[in-house]
Amino acid sequence: MRVLMIIDGLPGGGAEKVVLTLCEGMKKLGHQVSLFSLRNVCNYQLPEGIDYKVVESTSRAPWRKITELNRRARSLEQAIKTSEKQGGSYDLIFSNLHKTDRIVARCKNLPAEKLWFCVHGMLSETYLGHRTGLNRWLKKRKMSQIYQGKNIVSVSAAVDKDLVCELSVSPRRQAVINNPFDLQAILDQAAEPYLPDTEPYLIHVGRFHPQKRHDRLLKAYARSGIQAKLVLAGTGEAYRIDDIRQLADKLGIADRVIFAGFQSNPFPLIKHAKMLVLSSDSEGFGNVLVEALICGTPVVSTRCPGGPEEILEKAGMGNALAKLNSKSLAEKMAMVWQTPPTIDHQQLKRYDIQYICQQYLSLRD
Known part of the structure; x- marks a missing residue:
């Protein structure tokens, strides 16, 4: 064909x-x-x-x-x-x-x-x-x-x-x-060497864009009580990144937020994270949620219009979906951080x- x-x-x-x-x-x-x-x-x-x-x-x-x-x-x-x-x-x-x-x-x-x-x-x-x-x-x-x-x-x-x-x-x-x-390719890339951080961290992967709601993420992170570092992997317009840096400083968490920039291979970072968070207002699908689960990393997501709800409900992880506000997202982050769910890799074969x-x-x- x-x-x-x-x-x-x-x-x-x-x-x-x-x-x-x-x-x-x-x-x-x-x-x-x-x-x-x-x-x-x-x-x-x-x-x-x-x-x-x-x-x-x-x-x-x-x-x-x-x-x-x-x-x-x-x-x-x-x-x-x-x-x-x-x-x-x-x-x-x-x-x-x-x-x-x-x-x-x-x-x-x-x-x-x-x-x-x-x-x-x-x-x-x-x-x-x-x-x-x-x-x-x-x-x-x-x-x-x-x-x-x-x-x-x-x-x-x-x-x-x-x-x-x-x-x-x-x-x-x-x-x-x-x-x-490509499930095997993702696992292979995730196994590549990376510079390990001895401290645990959670991660967000996505461009700096209003739809991704980095502001909601930072407010939820500050509210969650999680002391591990937050890695932000992604790029965007300089003024948007500066706005998020200023917000981190205002919230008193600037020393724990790492701006990692664009990652050509983000999978080692995702694999070694204790949790991945998606904080968007909408997502057509939510690729990074599936990628994190393939890597064995627990996830939390807003129940935003689009694919995240479909992905997590099918994976039996509907309780990891938060309302579209920082308070609910903080609560779900704290819950999954304290009690990580079991990931059913068999369910991921549908992708x-x-x-x-x-x-x-x-x-x-």
Whole structure:
């Protein structure tokens, strides 16, 4: 089978990592996989044997913003046409992330039965949460038009429900397929040498972004009574990181909060942590929760809109879900810290890369 993945870019993020994992998994299953990036940015190592192309906009015209979506759609269609002329028609085409979807939806010659839009996040939370009135109505209408009558893959049941109920989308076909994980590769990476800290610590892995709610995390940590250090692994805009540093200082915990920056391989840090905490307002899926459980690390998460509730309920860890406030999160952190749960690794096989890839490949008509 010939498969094409399209994405806005690969700057580093959960959805981008999912796309690369899918590419690698499908390639290992013997399929031909192409990956088209709409920006020349890639902070990940590309899987071997993947046909990777950058289809970038090069216009410098003063009116380029007005014509951007249609112009980039034409460039993408031309790149697909050239690729198919060289290697044959694609059997499945997957568009990933909303920025990509806006362009792909403008393409006029992609077969509807082969094209699937992969929704990785809670779109209403991300794009409508801060809008009101006419502004919200117009944005909702624009977004709904992109997905209306299209084939949709949602990474969690909550994402699927959000699209249908909050954005009023009626898909042509729809499927819920959780994110894939190469279980053995994660365990191998987790076993790599790292500089051990003799003191116990807990960890948060994620970019510094308002959705991730580092502020809630720090307030909960300060309130929890846990004296072990808190490691923050991730990067972001400098002013956001400075805001969190200032908050740590204000809360009197600056000496216990470690800003570890971006980790190309975070798994040793996750494996040796006593607990991983997710404090987000919303998560399309919540990759880091599955990754921590694979590494044998207990987790606590907010019961936020998206995948965390689904992940932890299926794993039999629903009591590790906190309300969307620092008091509840602090209580759950203290509980899991004092009494770590038993992790059922058998349950995690539902996320195995081969099993998930087969679900994607079965979408072919």
